[in-house]
Amino acid sequence: MIEALEILLLSLADDDLLIGHREAEWIGLGPILEEDIAFASIAQDETGHAQAYYQLLTDLGLPTPDEYAFKRSASQFRSAHLVELPNFDYDYAMALVRHFFHDAAEQVRLEALRQSSYEPLAGLAERLLREEKYHWMHAHTWIRRLGRSTEEAHFRLRSAIDQLFPYAWMVFEELPMETEMVEAGWLPPSSELRQRWLEKVMPILESLNLAPTFPSEDVLLPMRGGRHGLRSPYFDELYAEMTEVSSADPDAEW
Amino acid sequence: MSSLDPRIRRAEPDLWRFSTRPLEPLEHWQTYEVFTLRTRGGHAQHVGSLHAPNDEMALILAKEQYARRSPCVALWVVPTAAILWTRPEEEDIFQPATDKSYREPQGYLHTRERIEKYRDRLKPANP
Numbered sequence: 001m002i003e004a005l006e007i008l009l010l011s012l013a014d015d016d017l018l019i020g021h022r023e024a025e026w027i028g029l030g031p032i033l034e035e036d037i038a039f040a041s042i043a044q045d046e047t048g049h050a051q052a053y054y055q056l057l058t059d060l061g062l063p064t065p066d067e068y069a070f071k072r073s074a075s076q077f078r079s080a081h082l083v084e085l086p087n088f089d090y091d092y093a094m095a096l097v098r099h100f101f102h103d104a105a106e107q108v109r110l111e112a113l114r115q116s117s118y119e120p121l122a123g124l125a126e127r128l129l130r131e132e133k134y135h136w137m138h139a140h141t142w143i144r145r146l147g148r149s150t151e152e153a154h155f156r157l158r159s160a161i162d163q164l165f166p167y168a169w170m171v172f173e174e175l176p177m178e179t180e181m182v183e184a185g186w187l188p189p190s191s192e193l194r195q196r197w198l199e200k201v202m203p204i205l206e207s208l209n210l211a212p213t214f215p216s217e218d219v220l221l222p223m224r225g226g227r228h229g230l231r232s233p234y235f236d237e238l239y240a241e242m243t244e245v246s247s248a249d250p251d252a253e254w
Numbered sequence: 255m256s257s258l259d260p261r262i263r264r265a266e267p268d269l270w271r272f273s274t275r276p277l278e279p280l281e282h283w284q285t286y287e288v289f290t291l292r293t294r295g296g297h298a299q300h301v302g303s304l305h306a307p308n309d310e311m312a313l314i315l316a317k318e319q320y321a322r323r324s325p326c327v328a329l330w331v332v333p334t335a336a337i338l339w340t341r342p343e344e345e346d347i348f349q350p351a352t353d354k355s356y357r358e359p360q361g362y363l364h365t366r367e368r369i370e371k372y373r374d375r376l377k378p379a380n381p
Contacts, residue, residue: 032283033305034304034305034306034318034319035315038314038319134317137314138314141310143306145308145310145311185256199356
């Protein structure tokens with residue numbers, strides 16, 4: 001069971017660790033000072049959430065949060081490819097749409113995990129939801145506002161949604177050992193969570209005339225495998241940067 | 255010139271969308287004044303101002319600007335333009351023309367003493 005537990009917690013933690021890093025890349029480059037600060041703060045929350053999930057494993061005698069974050073090989077990560085994507089040419093529409101998809105997924109997962117039969121996780125979910133409530137508010141308010149704004153804003157949102165929707169879809173890829181997890185009452189099946197996620201994001205996108213079409217199997221193929229240890233082409237560069245300090249000075253403390 | 259800052263390396267300057275063209279009308283966001291309540295039922299304190307595109311975003315952005323480092327149970331935002339103020343050259347309206355120091359807190363300093371003294375005067379003289 002510990003193996004399944006590690007898979008579940010790493011899936012949750014790795015998403016937050018990597019999106020925390022990607023969103024923090026916007027520090028100093030945000031569209032306006034106030035938004036720069038708010039977005040950086042959200043990024044910092046995500047990194048904190050990752051640490052809290054890793055800690056649940058540490059409490060069971062498994063590696064420490066730092067070891068999970070900085071000392072693993074690529075194939076030991078269980079992140080969705082959505083959070084590994086770089087910021088490309090720093091289009092803020094892309095950043096907001098990823099934030100919107102990710103935090104909707106977080107809300108859905110955490111709401112479900114509150115009922116988890118694994119009590120430490122249920123308790124943590126309850127705590128993290130406090131910050132997630134704000135993340136979601138920030139994300140959907142921006143999307144609703146920009147979706148009703150200028151033609152350029154609408155065009156850039158549409159382009160970001162079309163690119164990112166299939167990646168977001170794969171956040172709910174079936175987990176390895178998922179049957180055991182569901183039977184143990186840890187969480188509902190991924191397909192059900194995806195359905196709840198769609199019910200959260202689609203009405204907003206429909207109201208803005210921005211609803212994407214559901215991705216075909218062909219489109220999804222290269223985005224598969226994140227939960228099973230297959231990394232996207234962007235992971236290695238990202239991880240090299242994240243581990244720059246810890247590999248230069250393995251005894252560094254912070 | 256290349257920078258050692260990874261963020262600068264990633265964000266190629268020629269891709270930045272900054273330019274020096276004049277601002278469009280309404281492009282520059284309006285400012286809001288932000289107030290926080292440190293305790294439920296407490297009074298709101300002015301903590302600063304911020305830029306936001308509308309009222310709803312002002313509340314959302316205010317949360318991270320002003321409620322991160324000190325206790326806060328509620329936020330208020332008000333468009334700066336909605337606030338009326340007296341002009342600095344009118345500040346003499348706050349200066350009393352006669353001595354009104356009795357209205358100031360120290361004006362009440364000796365109140366008890368005075369009351370006692372008055373009471374003593376009212377007491378019937380000892381037989």
